[in-house]
Amino acid sequence: MKPKRDVGIVGYGAYVPRYRIKASEIARVWGGAEEGMPIEEKAVPGLDEDTITMSVEAARNAMARAQINAQVLRAVWVGSESHPYAVKPSSTVVAEALGASGATLAADWQFACKAGTEAMQAAIALVGSEMADYALAIGMDTAQGRPHDALEYTAGAGGAAYVMGPAENALAVLEGSYSYVTDTPDFFRRTHQYYPEHGNRFTGEPAYFAHTLQATRNFMERMNFTPRDFQWAIFHQPNAKFPLQASAQLGFTRDQIVPGLLVNRIGNTYAGASLIGMTNVLDNAKPGDRILLVSFGSGAGSDVFSYVVTDKIVERRDLAKRTAWYLARRELIDYALYARFRNKLVMN
Amino acid sequence: MRDVSIIGVGQTPVREHWDKSLRHLAVDALLAALHDAHVEEMDAIYVGNMLSGELAGQEHLGALIADQLGMSGVAALKVEAACGAGGSAAHAGFLAVASGQYRRVAVVGVEKMTDMWNGTVTSGLSMAADGEYEAANGISFVGLNAMLMRRYMYEYDLVEEDFAPFALNAHANAAHNPNAMFRKHVTLEQFTKAKKVADPISLFDSSPICDGAAALILSRSENLNGNTARAISIAASTIATDSLALHDRQDPLWLRAVELSSIKAYAQAGVTPQDIDLFELHDAFSIVAPMSLEAAGFARRGAGTYFGRDGEIAIDGKLPISTMGGLKARGHPIGATGVYQIVEAVQQLRGEAGKNQVPNARIAMAQSLGGVAATAVTHILKGKG
């Protein structure tokens, strides 16, 4: 639940590619109904972007806010389901680009949409155990959905990076964390497969809701929290409906959820989804605000964290581009360009 | 130093030579030059070429060409300086004869480009620039020239049309050159409507991908073997260099190698720019023409395009350039080009340039550039007249 040494977020940074495709454009191509779209539009990576390049930019933003030398990082961990290599770490490229290579841990994490918060848990443990002072945890994805599949409407691109460090240097201090996992095969991608498989409605009740609700309830009970103790709450957001339903069932209001709910504008950014919701909240939070962060990863499990924002947020948040900057830069593309950008044109 | 003369020239038409390989082209040009010089023996052969390895799957051109010419046994080697390979081979041949080491040598420039697809050719040409910092970043050779042209237009407040006279002049001259690739006139309207290759460079600002070979026979001037009447003297042969990469230049808009090699050449030949009757410059892209005119001392800095505007570059102008079509319209078979320029200057000085004859041509300058003028080879030739 809580490390021996107090730990917090020392720096954070977001990244979203500039291209967007509207869900209605995808529906146009496949003859889908225009109403009842799971989201409005999703972010699409450019031809020269992938989880590595996006991680580098988010990490640079996080390091700019952390105001520490890259050589003091003792871990660079990238959580993603879209690592560009099957074998060869994304994290070593990120470490090298930050100037953090050498005496550091580096590894890639994989746990569907909770790979990023898994890296955050590990970073908390590393700093909390005093094995290290600073560790970088990233959740980033360029998720792919099979053309004409329901996932195609939501599989987006983006994520965030967090420098975890001692609480005395933190802009948000960790109060506790919790994880809850079971073997629930709601969504997976086998080795060598390009697109993931999913269980349709099986991804809902027994997967997303069961784990998210159970983890959050257990955490709040053990920490003695009620929803009213939090100014803000961020839930994993595979679509616009699930996080609103889950948070309502837990007793959170819409106002607590909305600043961290970006799925309508950038899609489901998988390992980045809850973490980039959190950067948008930090961009706007006041010192003293308490924030609940809840991820969900298929397969399945949920991580829960609570953070309290410190005075340091005020001087740090404008040391790098805000989440809103990335949300505002927006170049709409049509399905043809999307197909080209996402390598869906058969060239052989 | 001994005086050196050109006693024979030969060339193949510049074309897409589907039925001829690199060796055929080189031998065709050499046989023509030998025939022109009325000689059969040679002490050495200098082969100017850039991309035989990349585009024709063949290196070791010295021995190959000597053998194919039936002269196996003579000294022979390839000289490479990107697009300046032809001029550089001529310089090597000049030095060999001037030094007294050899009595008579052949120089052949040859390039076979059309056997490979455009992407491979584009990659090959980008080797003329900095491989690790320009080509590795996807910047092609035309891209470098395009960036130069845009900055030039920005600094000197010009538009694309200001460069049109160079292309129009080249095409007008090529129309009367049977060896030119593009033997048709181009109008201003065609120029302005042309497709952009890399803006602001359009199709009519760029030289084509093509095949060709050109050859020279160089001899000691004191022993011309009965070629006295048609021999043309090499009054200067110089090379200078500049940073290979555009980004390493203090002043990218000034072609320093062109300036240095021109100054050396004027001194060597004992002439000034005012004495030059025609100038075969390296118009691989329109932008290179005004920049060469400036750096070689014919125009003020930034005023190179005025030369075109005022008609000074035409056959009957003050300083005719690209008199047989230039790189733009005769064609630019990379490693052969520098030799074509000298062959054409010889035609002019002999009075054998037909409808393109520059009246009273006595002194001609030919300038072969490698990369974005990272190598500049300048030759000044003097006729008898």
Added chain:
Amino acid sequence: MAENLAPNWRLREQRYQLVGNVCLKCGAKHFPPRQVCTECRGAEFEPFPFSGNGELYSFTTLRQAPSGFEDFAPYAVGMIKLDEGPLVEAMLTDVNQDDLEIGMRMEMVTRKIRAEGERGLLIYGYKFRPSGD
């Protein structure tokens, strides 16, 4: 066997972080790093990481790509005058070609430069985009 591993690997500091060098004799800053100073011919240097900020010196859009870059064509490339002095040439990204202007402020980003075919190395390095400043 994969090709071109070492040639890309040995340039990683320049490519990922824009590390050049500074001459210990005359203080001239170089990118790419040099072995001999072009200002004073000094041969002792220290690494110098450039900020990646500068302005657009010139640019173009390539319609015909060299081998290995076909997937990106047409794409913009530019020369950027870094605030510390040197010019650097790179692909431009995150920008519509019509919005490019000489003199606009640019910033370095790390992007995928190209892939060595379907099975080979992914090559990452610097590109530049308008910084919006």
